[in-house]
Amino acid sequence: MGCSCFGSSRVDQKDLLGKTKHFTYKELSAATDQFHQRNKIGRGGFGTVFKGNLRNGTPVAVKTLSAFSKQGLREFLTEIEAISNVRHPNLVQLYGCCVHGDNRILVYEYLENNSLDSVLLGRFRTIKLDWSKRAAICLGTAKGLAYLHEELVPRIVHRDIKASNILLKRDFTPKIGDFGLAKLFPDDITHISTKIAGTTGYLAPEYALGGQLTMKADVYSFGVVLLEIVSGKSSSRSNWGGTEKLLLEWAWELYQGEKLMDLVDPELDDIPEQEALRYIKVALFCTQANASRRPSMSQVVSMLSRDIRLNEKQLTPPGFFQGSGAHNSLQSKDKLSGASASFQMSSAPTTLTELNPR
Structure with missing residues (x-):
């Protein structure tokens, strides 16, 4: 199996490919009936996904990446590096690869x-x-992100948390997928200065405008997804509330007007009002304009899973960014920056919750 398509860093790339199981092209072609269109189940930024069945009967999702795209090559290697040996109930498992x-x-x-995206926001x-x-x-999605941010070594920032990258099992257990834009964070690094990559509507403003990437960029994206789940509405639309505004803008307007229940999906029956309100407020905490004021994902897990009163005095307005174009896959060599860099990420931790049961 040749690796000549990987360019100059062949030794490192061969080492990387050694982390995961190798499938032959012949067995994957047979599994997907020669990558037949009837087995096509999705399309990502750099390739197409097919449903297949291995010879032993195991169903698989087979993602073919663009053969002539440098971004596709980078995504291929990044996914292997990020999750080849990672196991968590809320992260998609990578079985292997083929070159x-x-x-x-x-x-x-x-x-x-x-x-x-297809189940909740599809046509x-x-x-x-x-x-x-x-x-x-x-x-479940919050737990998956908390694992990436706080339990793995090195830590991982996903960079493209959105509804289409949250996949659902038969019982609707969520699993975060598509790690092609992920970045690994060594423990001594506070942020990475990088060219922007991600999806408009989910991008944290400090990252979209300044290229400063931290874990809090994923927290912001999760907050947007949280609003989509509660409302059943897509963040890609911009005409909520009868005027041209983003879903997040509308949510903040409703919060200020004490009308947050207007955001809840009208198709929902017997909704626990206080829990729904808490979830929306957690989303607003996650999307605050100042990244340092956003909670960590472990705090988010606690805020979602426990009936606690949120300290809304600490809540500040969200940050908004509305660019043009859906998916920006441009990337460049990253500059790692330590705590002494000119861009300082932050103040002392902010108290976000009052841990008193209702």
Whole structure:
């Protein structure tokens, strides 16, 4: 199996590929019926995803990456580096890869209910997500991110948290997928200065405007997803509340007017009002304009899973960024910056919750 398509860093790349199981092109072609269009289940920034069945009967998702794209090559290697040996109930498992000529292919576990985007925000919503399912999706996704940010070594910033990258098992357990834009953070690094990559509508303003990437960029993106889950509305639209405004702007306007329940998806029945309000407020904490005021993902898990009173005196307005174009895949060599760099990330930790049960 040749690796000539990987350019000059062949030794490092061969070492990287050694981390994961290798499939042959022949067995993946057979698994997907020669990558037939009827087995196509999705398309990402740099490739197409097919459903397949391995010879032993295991269903898989097979992601074929663009053969002539440097970004596709980078995504391929990044995914292997980031999650080849990572196991968590809320992260998609990477089974292995294939390198065959110009073909670069990733093989994942197959998730029966596709993506949150297709189930919740798609044009044809055939599956009804009740409140208990939505709450479980919120909490599971938060746990997956907390694991990436706070338990892995090195830590991982996903950089592209959005509804289409949250995949759902048959029982609607959420799993974060698509790590092609992920960045690894050594413990002694406070932030990375990097060219922007991600999806408009989910980008934290300090990252979108200044290229300063920290864990808090994922927290912001999660806050936007949280609003989408509660409201059943897409952040990509900009005409909420009868005027041209983003979903996040509308949520903040409703919060100021003490009308947050107007944001809740009207298709939901028997919704626990106080819990729904808490989830929306958690989303607003996550999307504050000042990144240092956003909670960590472990704090978010606590805020979502426990019936606690949020300290709203600490809540400040969200940050907004509305660029043009959906997916920006441009990347450059990153500059790692330590705590003594000119860009300082922050003040003392902010108290976000009052840990008193209702």
